Amino acid sequence: MNRLRRGLEFLAVTTVVILVFLACTMVSPGTEEEPSVRASSTPVASATPAVSTPTSTPSPEPAMPTPRCTPTPRNTPTPVSSYTPPVRKGSKYADVEGERGVLNEREYFRTAPGRNQPRVYRLEYHTKLVILDQYKSEFNEIWYRVAVVIDGKTEYGFVQASSVDLGKAKPTPARTGPTSIGDGDTSIRHGEDRDGDGVYVVVLDPGHGGLYYGASHFGAIEKNLNLKVAMACKEHLESTYENVLVYLTRDSDRSIDPVSEVDDLEQRVRVAIDCGADILVSMHFDADGGRHRGAEGLVTKGALNEKSMALSSLILENLEKLGIENLGNHKRRSERSRYSYPDGDYMDGYLINRLAAEKGIVNCIIEHAQMDNEQDFYDFCDTDEKLKKIGIADATGIATYLGLSRKTQ
Numbered sequence: 001m002n003r004l005r006r007g008l009e010f011l012a013v014t015t016v017v018i019l020v021f022l023a024c025t026m027v028s029p030g031t032e033e034e035p036s037v038r039a040s041s042t043p044v045a046s047a048t049p050a051v052s053t054p055t056s057t058p059s060p061e062p063a064m065p066t067p068r069c070t071p072t073p074r075n076t077p078t079p080v081s082s083y084t085p086p087v088r089k090g091s092k093y094a095d096v097e098g099e100r101g102v103l104n105e106r107e108y109f110r111t112a113p114g115r116n117q118p119r120v121y122r123l124e125y126h127t128k129l130v131i132l133d134q135y136k137s138e139f140n141e142i143w144y145r146v147a148v149v150i151d152g153k154t155e156y157g158f159v160q161a162s163s164v165d166l167g168k169a170k171p172t173p174a175r176t177g178p179t180s181i182g183d184g185d186t187s188i189r190h191g192e193d194r195d196g197d198g199v200y201v202v203v204l205d206p207g208h209g210g211l212y213y214g215a216s217h218f219g220a221i222e223k224n225l226n227l228k229v230a231m232a233c234k235e236h237l238e239s240t241y242e243n244v245l246v247y248l249t250r251d252s253d254r255s256i257d258p259v260s261e262v263d264d265l266e267q268r269v270r271v272a273i274d275c276g277a278d279i280l281v282s283m284h285f286d287a288d289g290g291r292h293r294g295a296e297g298l299v300t301k302g303a304l305n306e307k308s309m310a311l312s313s314l315i316l317e318n319l320e321k322l323g324i325e326n327l328g329n330h331k332r333r334s335e336r337s338r339y340s341y342p343d344g345d346y347m348d349g350y351l352i353n354r355l356a357a358e359k360g361i362v363n364c365i366i367e368h369a370q371m372d373n374e375q376d377f378y379d380f381c382d383t384d385e386k387l388k389k390i391g392i393a394d395a396t397g398i399a400t401y402l403g404l405s406r407k408t409q
């Protein structure tokens, strides 16, 4: 993008800046997003957490000193801590009242409920813990306040409920493969612009970055392909259409949360929230053993399912025009989560889908092609020019979904 921007006349840049400024100052501040309740959560139980919520993280080093949503952040982003907590295993149950559970994965032990809360330890698989209370995060996820014995001492903190197998619960069921749900109704569109200011806010998320490489095949690294596609998409949307603001969750080769890749995913959704996103598109390339070709959309299951499918389907249709096989939309369930959507079904398995949907942001994850399939790779992924075409195809699908008008010359 920088390369392309460098070519713009000063006057054009100034005009864009003024337009962006005007568009954003016209926005009413009364949206339903909570700008300043990052650290808060709604207790399900009435008990007060035994561990107080600190106002600062253990490490004062912010991973990202600059605002994440430029040029007009609507909320102040919280810096992500780069403190790497020590790994510990709680190998016996604390001598306190409560239901017993065992961690079914490595999980951070935090000072408050929420993935943006300070990490004290990284607890090993099979750590034994006693559940004292339940809390709900701002994304409606259940968190447990637990007691864990670490180095002979009982410590109190918070872990995410889906990482805990309860004492009497059946073993965690194996994750099922994605369920194919076919094509979306692509006539559903114009549904966004949630703040009604006439400007559509598109947040593009180039998957992975920095420490997180994604897939690596034929000498290419997924994180780099994702970034090139996202930048081309942003460039095309902004240069071709009116009334659209496009933000990237990252515009260089970096991670957002350098300590935890799962927490990094939540941070990407937070960027979208900070930007006032109407839609969020997470951009990836797949690597599924090299046996098949094609692009697929991963869509959210809940109330936004139809819109998510419409957005994803329009992008896939445009990728198909480049010759990329259309593998359709899929959704994945989180069978481990201890909570579900109001229809009783399990929540989305992909964090980006789930957290963005919780905040009312229409979203999808696009796996653009199979980068471990030799034909897909050399047909669509091996040059900047081909990646740019993919970005333009994405932009066209997004513009159709939002009903954007082309700029007049």
Ligand SMILES: [Zn+2]
Pocket (backbone or CB within 6 Å): 207, 208, 214, 215, 222, 283, 284, 285
């Ligand atoms: Zn990926």
